[in-house]
Amino acid sequence: MxxxxxxxxxxxxxxxxxxxxxxxxxxxxxxxxxxxxxxxxxxxxxxxxxxxxxxxxxxxxxxxxxxxxxxxxxxxxxxxxxxxxxxxxxxxxxxxxxxxxxxxxxxxxxxxxxxxxxxxxxxxxxxxxxxxxxxxxxxxxxxxxxxxxxxxxxxxxxxxxxxxxxxxxxxxxxxxxxxxxxxxxxxxxxxxxxxxxxxxxxxxxxxxxxxxxxxxxxxxxxxxxxxxxxTGKDLALYGKQTRPLPKLLEYATDVHIPGISNDANGALRFLDELDLELKRDGEWRRWAGLTSEEKQTVASALVRRAVSRGVPATKIDGLVSTAYVLSEESVGTELRDASEFSTLLNATARYERADVGLSVCLGDRGGALERARQLLREHRRNLSNGIDLVTREGVTQEDHVQWFHAGDRIRETIVGIVAGMAMGNAGISRSKPIVAFADKNDEEVKVSARGTHSLVRKGLDLSIVMGDASRAIGGDGGGHDVAAGATVPKGNEEAFVERADEIVGEQLS
CATH class of the missing domain: 3.90.1640.30 (inorganic pyrophosphatase (n-terminal core))
Incomplete structure (x- = not known):
């Protein structure tokens, strides 16, 4: 071998x-x-x-x-x-x-x-x-x-x-x-x-x-x-296979471009100004359906807009990344793009339908795929509602971590995703790891933590944080340096935060 x-x-x-x-x-x-x-x-x-x-x-x-x-x-x-x-x-x-x-x-x-x-x-x-x-x-x-x-x-x-x-x-x-x-x-x-x-x-x-x-x-x-x-270099935007172009740009928030990101009318105006056929039969085209020349035109215009609006050069560099395309899958489907495929799978598992996700992985392009798409739509609604909840109610800031407790208002299977996606919103820093709690059952609470790769480079290891802090109060946990989770006895959340804050402080000192 x-x-x-x-x-x-x-x-x-x-x-x-x-x-x-x-x-x-x-x-x-x-x-x-x-x-x-x-x-x-x-x-x-x-x-x-x-x-x-x-x-x-x-x-x-x-x-x-x-x-x-x-x-x-x-x-x-x-x-x-x-x-x-x-x-x-x-x-x-x-x-x-x-x-x-x-x-x-x-x-x-x-x-x-x-x-x-x-x-x-x-x-x-x-x-x-x-x-x-x-x-x-x-x-x-x-x-x-x-x-x-x-x-x-x-x-x-x-x-x-x-x-x-x-x-x-x-x-x-x-x-x-x-x-x-x-x-x-x-x-x-x-x-x-x-x-x-x-x-x-x-x-x-x-x-x-x-x-x-x-x-x-x-x-x-x-x-x-x-x-x-x-593989190849492409725009680092989620939804290149499935989202209509205006939505692709409106929801592109990893690199925030004023007047386009989170701005439906702004994204439409930006596209209307381009001398391209971006609609066919009255429908907006998808990024995956554009020619190489058309993609270059849109990308160049995005960069010019970012520069003109004062977006830092380091952020602009993040507009381009390596795309991983599954060449045997149909163009324009979630399964063609590795990122969209993985999101589809997450949507099945988070709602106790791992069997559906497995069937899709094993080649079912009929009933299992359609059920997965239904679960994805539900997943997106729940994520959006969860992010709105956290952004609206805010987080509690400690010396080295920030945290929130969703109770039963966010599913424990997605609270970590919500936490990671909420980082950078108003009042939620990207300079501290975020810790999220959600009820698991009557006796236990799920804890999820998310950091950034920048924090990891400075010494953050959430696997150690989650493991040590949870075991200190009779729970258990682990994971990776940038994302980890734990289960702890209900009623011990503040003690968990106190210990987690100490450990993160030691790691980043």
Missing amino acids: TGPVPELEDRAIACAKRLCAADRVLLASHIDADGLTSAAIAAQALERAGIPFETVFEKQLDEDAISAIADTDYDTVLFTDFGSGQLDVIGEYEDAGDLTPVIADHHQPADRETDYHLNPLLFGINGASELSGAGASYVLARALADVCSGSRAAAADGGERVDESRSSSEHRSDGGAVAESTGPTARADNRDLAALAVVGAVGDMQAAGGELHGANAEIVAEGVEAGVIE
Whole structure:
């Protein structure tokens, strides 16, 4: 095997050999975009290797969830996009002979070792910015194609597509046809799965500075070679595939351009002044449908407007980033753009429909895709309402952090997204990490924290903040340096904030 990440190759092969030797496997995965793509990559790799499996999803891999997994009659459990941070608990069941864990994750590991643990952090690779959970699953998938070929009843052409329509169901094949444009070689060695790995990395906010780096970039290169990914410089605006041009510009707030951003009439006037055919049959065109010359005209005009309105040069540079396009998906759909694809997946998982997101990842372009789009519309409404709530009511400022408590007014599954999107609004600073609380149940509160890459460069590590502050009050948490979460006993929020504020102060001093 010549995999995309040489540092992980030996461990990936060891994990693949263990999976290949199993009679069947329980695949357990997280539910966000990175978790769903991780599961989809693993599911297709197991299918192609001829390894029977069942898929389950967990919003949080706590002790109850691990106990339930251990109580199944599966000897081998593949954890994707979680498991590392819970290895101390998983290890107890491993010691008791209840299961053999195989872990493909990128989160901070607990202080425990196990034989089949594929995590970039164990090999000097940053799991928050250089390799996502989906990336770890992809490295494992590449090893599976090599290790299991010929040793099991794996189809030479990569096998059939899987359709998982429930979040916990016995694995089955629907016999559906799979597009062969990637060619048999890319499917046989699983390089075609690089597209999902890129979606997972983008969804995990790993495209720092508008581009994927490190091991992620190596996976991108394999996807390009396999014909499933196209890259190139493009406007760094969300919605280039699906939003009408006026809405694309109006909602482009990462780089605020006075007179266009958050200004529907201003965006219309800006476009009307351009000597371009920006409407067809009475409908506004989408960015993805413009020619290269038309895109250049719009981009140049945007830059001129930004300069004339005093936008700093460093901000203007942020108008351009690397685009990651899934070349096998239809132009003008959410699935064509890695960022829009990941948002669609997040919308399914946050509303307890991980099964829908998985089905979309596995190729369902019918009912599952339409249901995902419905969930996305609901998700956007809820995000908008949540951001309006936080902006209107404001946040509480401490010395080193800022925070708000949404109670039951924002779903605990999206409160972290709301917090991150609200940063920079009136009264909400981007110079401090933001901590958000939302009710999880009658006894527990979900805590989500978001920072910026600039703060991370200064020493911020929210994984440590969430973990230490939550455990100090009888909870638990973790995640990444720029985004992390925890669950704490209700009534202890102020004590949590006090401890989190101390830790952030120490990190940034």
